Amino acid sequence: MTTAVSNVFHRDCPARMVLDHVGSRWGVLILTALRERSHRFSELHATIDGISEKMLSQTLTTMRRDGLVTRHVDPAVPPKVHYELTDFGRGLAEHMHNLVRWIGANAEHVVTAQQKYDAQEPPARQ
């Protein structure tokens, strides 16, 4: 185990903080969407099913502060705003993408495991 990895186990280490930010459900989904292309706020809101505008706004602010996302105001009337990944955010998104792709490809395996577990008698679950 490298030091960099073991750091995530300690609550005061930066790696744990980063994990909490980018590992959040909404952080993962925003990264996954922005990996494809830049999005306007309303597009992100429409793409990510179930996210509230408040949570989207808060998560984008956290990601901007973390240096993962930039916010651009396009000179138009009315002004249009879009979000895109920084080079740093893109590096993270690529690593995240491999994981998300694996999850997407294997989700049914989990559903099958759950059905098998639920069919057991309670004592067998202990």
Add this chain to the structure above:
Amino acid sequence: MTTAVSNVFHRDCPARMVLDHVGSRWGVLILTALRERSHRFSELHATIDGISEKMLSQTLTTMRRDGLVTRHVDPAVPPKVHYELTDFGRGLAEHMHNLVRWIGANAEHVVTAQQKYDAQEPPARQ
């Protein structure tokens, strides 16, 4: 974007459920610990700073139900219990490991970005 990836955006798709389970802070940390070797409950509790026994127990149960982790009772007096990854869980842990390693190696970059962001005048943050 593949169908498997786009599924994570929809709240009723299995991929989103899996993402919520394994993407949780504690799920990631348990996978990361068990990737190294099997652990007893008390070892996991000691390794993962800040997790309560209740949350560890709940997360392990979710991971067993998802088919990621198995629980073994060693015949001893008193019986000893340890947890280890299934082959399926190991596949996930390997993908997760690449991400966690990247986060560990880049966490300081995030801290620097945060300091830069916080030093801006509030209007520049809008």
